[in-house]
Structures are given as C-alpha cells and as structure tokens.
Amino acid sequence: MTTGAPLDPIAEARRQWLRRWPEHAEHMAAITSVMRVQQILLGEVERALKPYGLTFASYEALVLLHFSRAGRLPLGKMGERLMVHPTSITNTIDRLQAAGLVRRVPDPADRRRVLAEISERGRQVAVAATEVLNGIDFGLGMLSEREAVALSGLLRRIRQAAGDFGPEAADPWASATG
Structure with missing residues (x-):
C-alpha cells in the first residue's frame, strides 16, 4: 500500500x-x-x-x-x-x-x-x-452524512441497472437527497 x-x-x-x-x-x-x-x-x-x-x-x-x-x-x-x-x-x-x-x-x-x-x-x-x-x-x-446519502443514491442506480432489485423497490434515499 x-x-x-x-x-x-x-x-x-x-x-x-x-x-x-x-x-x-x-x-x-x-x-x-x-x-x-x-x-x-x-x-x-x-x-x-x-x-x-x-x-x-x-x-x-x-x-x-x-x-x-x-x-x-x-x-x-x-x-x-x-x-x-x-x-x-x-x-x-x-x-x-x-x-x-x-x-x-x-x-x-x-x-x-x-x-x-x-x-x-x-x-x-x-x-x-x-x-x-x-x-x-x-x-x-x-464523508458528511449528506455526502454518504448522495453516494448511496448514485451507487443504487448502478445496482438497479444490474438487476439487484426492480423499479418498484422503494428508494430510502430519495427523500434524503431532495
């Protein structure tokens, strides 16, 4: 390292x-x-x-x-x-x-x-x-809490596109980023 x-x-x-x-x-x-x-x-x-x-x-x-x-x-x-x-x-x-x-x-x-x-x-x-x-x-x-929320939201988009979950799955970070 x-x-x-x-x-x-x-x-x-x-x-x-x-x-x-x-x-x-x-x-x-x-x-x-x-x-x-x-x-x-x-x-x-x-x-x-x-x-x-x-x-x-x-x-x-x-x-x-x-x-x-x-x-x-x-x-x-x-x-x-x-x-x-x-x-x-x-x-x-x-x-x-x-x-x-x-x-x-x-x-x-x-x-x-x-x-x-x-x-x-x-x-x-x-x-x-x-x-x-x-x-x-x-x-x-x-990272601040807000930055961690933003990061989770970005990574969630990749996970969803890969099929980790469907579009109907609730996004717990949506209200936290808005």
Missing part, C-alpha cells in the same frame, strides 16, 4: 484515456476509483473486525441473523439477502459455527431444511463489532 504518493495513479490513467479515448475517460476513472475505494474500505473494515475473528462477509451474516425476528434463517434466504452464492454462505456459516457464533438447527416447519441460528455469544460479538464499525463510520468518516 502506498501513502502520500506525489502522483494520483487514477488521475494519470484518466489523462492517458483522455488522449486516446476521451469519450470513455470519465467512466474508466469512475470504475477504477470505485474498485480502489472498495479495496481501501474493505481493508479498514476488516482491520476493525479482526479482533472479533470476523471478515466483513461473516459480520454481515452474523448481523443478518442478529436482526432477524427469531435469530435464525434458512441458509438459502441468507444467501439471497446478502446477494452471495449458496457456496459462499455455506462457507461463511461453517466459519461462524466453528467460532461458536452460530449453530445449524433443523427447521421446525420442514425438517429437511437447515437454519443458521445465532448463539448468545454471536449476539454479543455482533453488538461489539457493530459498535466498532459505527465508531469508524464503516470507513467513511471523511
């Missing part, structure tokens, strides 16, 4: 693109910026979660269970809500179970189906890890 480099590599790439493909330069710079920011934010969030033995993916799964009414959900539903492949959620639950944060239980409504259920220790870890992430504003502390 570099710190305080005298040259912004993305700005330099943009400059080169402007010379060769000016009609695509801003989109190239935007995607490169998004990808780099994703690396930065994931690194910061994962450093904050490391004392809890969590990755961001396992934190998201743990918090999803913590927020659920009964503290348990089918693995398939978790994969859908977290927008990950079924294999990924299985591996995540395996790691959380090995750490004693969740357990697999049979679904009382359909014993062929398995649910992930958060343990009391899992609830404690979810709360403590959330406090730490809230304390660093999930790595976005340099």
Whole structure:
C-alpha cells in the first residue's frame, strides 16, 4: 500500500484515456476509483473486525441473523439477502459455527431444511463489532452524512441497472437527497 504518493495513479490513467479515448475517460476513472475505494474500505473494515475473528462477509451474516425476528434463517434466504452464492454462505456459516457464533438447527416447519441460528455469544460479538464499525463510520468518516446519502443514491442506480432489485423497490434515499 502506498501513502502520500506525489502522483494520483487514477488521475494519470484518466489523462492517458483522455488522449486516446476521451469519450470513455470519465467512466474508466469512475470504475477504477470505485474498485480502489472498495479495496481501501474493505481493508479498514476488516482491520476493525479482526479482533472479533470476523471478515466483513461473516459480520454481515452474523448481523443478518442478529436482526432477524427469531435469530435464525434458512441458509438459502441468507444467501439471497446478502446477494452471495449458496457456496459462499455455506462457507461463511461453517466459519461462524466453528467460532461458536452460530449453530445449524433443523427447521421446525420442514425438517429437511437447515437454519443458521445465532448463539448468545454471536449476539454479543455482533453488538461489539457493530459498535466498532459505527465508531469508524464503516470507513467513511471523511464523508458528511449528506455526502454518504448522495453516494448511496448514485451507487443504487448502478445496482438497479444490474438487476439487484426492480423499479418498484422503494428508494430510502430519495427523500434524503431532495
């Protein structure tokens, strides 16, 4: 990782693109910026979660269970809500179970189906890890609340175009940006 480099590599790439493909330069710079920011934010969030033995993916799964009414959900539903492949959620639950944060239980409504259920220790870890992430504003502390809302709104447009949700889905940021 570099710190305080005298040259912004993305700005330099943009400059080169402007010379060769000016009609695509801003989109190239935007995607490169998004990808780099994703690396930065994931690194910061994962450093904050490391004392809890969590990755961001396992934190998201743990918090999803913590927020659920009964503290348990089918693995398939978790994969859908977290927008990950079924294999990924299985591996995540395996790691959380090995750490004693969740357990697999049979679904009382359909014993062929398995649910992930958060343990009391899992609830404690979810709360403590959330406090730490809230304390660093999930790595976005340099943005004002208004800027974070604007960023979420812009990224939502990309997610919608990719099919993450349909046009009928309510936009929770619409009133916050207007």
